[in-house]
Amino acid sequence: MNYEAFGRAKTDAPTIVLSAGLGGLGAFWKPQFAALSERFHVIAYDHRGTGANKGALPEGYTIAAMADDVVGILDEAGVGRCHFMGHALGGLIGMELALRAPSRVSGLVLVNAWQTAASPTRRCFAARLALLERSGPEAYVQAQPIFLYPAAWLMRHEDSIAREVAHGIAHFQGVENLMKRVGALLAFDVSARLGEIAAPTLVAGTQDDVLVPYLCSEALASGIPGAKLWLAAEGGHASTVTDPDGFNLELLRFLDETAYA
Structure with missing residues (x-):
């Protein structure tokens, strides 16, 4: 794993490890890099099957396997314990890591994540996969911003969205890999184990996220002992990108309370 x-x-x-969502690329967290670099040793990685770690994924690929990848990175980097921040799919990896290797996790930040995929989330993924299967990767990538960003933000950032879409098409992770990764996140269900997560946890959600309703964040915060809930009024599914200043402020406040306690 690179x-x-x-x-x-x-x-x-x-140390803080940054894990992206379904796109899988560590560069997703670029709006957080500068703020975190001042105070932390930062590790960002591309998920297996994407970016710098592109390659065919095995059959039956799971969130547990993704968590094992993180353990491998920590071992390679010589890091015993870390804070872990994950967005959506990355948040699932973080919860699995905290359950499989609790001694390696000092704290968790779960951004627009879920304990089990809710019906609106499954509906969104069904529509996206249908588009992928019937119209191909380019159409899938062209539609992706609709699920990530609020409409008003899209209108104000047309040029950056065009560049993002062009990059996504050029570096698409592959239909088979994407299907396996979506299958893994839809199969994930940690509902019965939330109470076992012992790491200090910040659950961050966005009230206008159409892909993952903020009720999912509320459920996570209720189920994880001592978890702190922060809900932004707007920002969409990718609120770390659309409102980095607001997100970074809350993130650093939580990390200051836990990482240096």
Whole structure:
């Protein structure tokens, strides 16, 4: 597994691992890089099957296998414990990691994640997969911003969205890999195990997220002992991109309370 490490030295600061959603690319967290680099040793990675770790995924690929990939990265990097921040699918990886290897997780930040996929989430993925199967990868990537960003934000950022779509088409992870990754996230269900997560946790949601309703974040925060819930009024599914200042402020407030406690 290839990964990037930057920011402060791991001997001088806590480590935070950043895990993206279905797109899988560590660059998703670019709006957080500068803020985190000042205080943390940062590890960002592309999920297996995407980007720098592109390659065919095995049959029956699971969220547990994705969590094992993170353990491998930590071992390779010589990091014993870390804070872990995951967006959507990345949040599922974080919860699985906290359950499988609790001694490796100092804290969790779960952004627009879920304990089990709700009906609106399944409906969105069914529509996206139908588009992929019937119209191909280009149509799938062209439609993706609709699920990620609020309409008003899309109108104000047409140029950046065009570049993002062009990059997504050029570096598409492959139909088979995407299907396996979607299958893994839809099969994930941690409902019966939330109470076992012992790491300090921030659950961040967005009230206008059409892909993952904020009720999913409320359920996570209720089920994870001591979890803190932060709901933004707007920002869509990719609120870390659409409102980085607001998100980073809340993120650093939580990390300051836990990473340096």
